């Protein structure tokens with residue numbers, strides 16, 4: 001199986017697809033956010049430095065993220081999914097250097113882009129519901145994620161709430177910023193010949209089947 005670089009706008013279902021790949025094929029899921037949190041938790045020198053940056057509201061510089069990512073990839077057994085990195089062109093080049101240094105070949109990696117219409121994305125994002133007590137996520141219009149009783153947590157039996165940043169206007173800005181930032185990334189992976197585009201307007205199941213076809217080399221349209 002190939003390693004996966006996941007590129008997906010908000011609400012494209014990247015989290016759900018990653019979970020399915022982890023449980024069915026044993027992928028290791030790597031997100032740079034998790035790496036940063038792990039390092040802080042370890043209380044290492046680097047972790048303390050990272051925490052200080054975040055506490056001051058600063059972004060963690062690329063060189064720190066790169067260092068951690070390289071370390072993680074060097075010690076990983078089996079295949080991995082990269083989630084949320086690279087996000088911009090410059091990071092794709094950095095990642096390419098890391099792959100070279102670790103002898104991870106081009107044919108061992110596929111960049112999967114979950115393509116989603118703005119209308120579908122907005123509808124999905126605005127339907128997201130969360131239980132403030134247990135943190136379970138639901139959705140008001142995706143059948144497999146609907147609560148048993150409308151607007152109530154199946155477990156806690158309390159009213160579900162909407163995420164604060166999921167209002168239409170802010171979502172559209174987030175969505176379009178993402179598309180603008182990632183366009184050069186897609187170009188980069190297309191030129192390398194490792195880009196696969198998946199129509200993510202379809203159901204979770206159909207999207208997963210397409211991803212499986214890519215990974216097994218059975219995809220028809222290539």
Ligand SMILES: [Zn+2]
Pocket residue numbers: 131132133134135136153154155156157
């Ligand atoms: Zn609950």
